[in-house]
Amino acid sequence: MKAIAVLSGGLDCCVAASVYARDYDIHAITFNYGQKAFNQELKASRAICEKMGFTHSVIDLPWLAEISDSTLNTSEDIPEVEINDLDNLEKSLKTADSVWVPARNTVFTAIAASYAESIGAEIIIVGWDKEEAATFPDNSKEFLESFNELFKVGSPIDIEIKAPAIDLDKDEIVKLGAEVNAPMELSYSCYKGFEKHCGVCESCMRRKRGFKKAGLEDLTHYEK
Known part of the structure; x- marks a missing residue:
């Protein structure tokens, strides 16, 4: 059986792909949309693909970089947060708005569907999760279910998006990763793009907290 995995190299998608690694021949795709x-x-x-034996492709989306005013792919500073800000919905929504890339997951998933049809893949694996769905609607269960309904109408083959973390918070994702032997130590979550994780952007802070709450060793190297 074949699968397409949308793989940014982050913690969530690393764990998600690893859940299906034993049962599927996985072709991972990574997108370049001008992000820092x-x-x-x-x-x-x-590194994840080499470790797990996945086929890997990179897809360049220069047009998405051109139309996006997200702090992820402009010269604007990416917001830094405190640990207590993570559960403050008002502050988290402001951060989410700052890093939002227009229709990113919609675009990525549509392209993944093209790849799935071209190789006869049965599933598309994504790292969408409950914790981030609170501020990113394209991580939500409603978004997942809607896209799967779209595939039923718009694809000539049976394709289903699989999001094993859709009901999980970050600490639960870390625990799941440990259960499936995901190479989480190879994943990269930082928005800023430093060699080491910055440790202060929201993505880094959620990663830090996830490992701490899960009670598992965090092998990530942080600047702060």
């Missing part, structure tokens, strides 16, 4: 962290995301994605 692309080089580190690519390094992480390649």
Whole structure:
């Protein structure tokens, strides 16, 4: 059986792909949309794919970089947060708005569907999760279910998006990763794109807290 995995190199998608690694021949795709962290995301994605035996492709989306005013791919500073800000919905929504890339997951998933049809893959694996769905609607269960309904209408083959973390918070994702032997130590979550995780952007802070709450060793190297 074949699968397409949308792999940014991050913690969530690393764990998600690892859940299906035993049962599927996985072709991972990584997107370059001009994000500051692309080089580190690519390094992480390649390392994960080499470790797990996945086929890997990179897809350049220069047009998405051109139309996006997200702090992820402009010269604007990426917000830094405190640990207590993570559960403050008002502050988290402001951060989410700052890093939002127009229709990113919609675009990525549509392209993944093209790849799935081309190789006869049965599933598309994504790292969407409950914790981030609170501020990113394209991580939500409703978004997942809607896209799967779309595939039933719009694809000539049976394709289903699989999001094993859709009901999980970050600490639960870390625990799941440990259960499936996901190479989480190879993943990269930082928005800023430093060689080491910055440790202060929201993505880094959620990663830090996830490992701490899970009670598992965090092998990530942080600047702060």
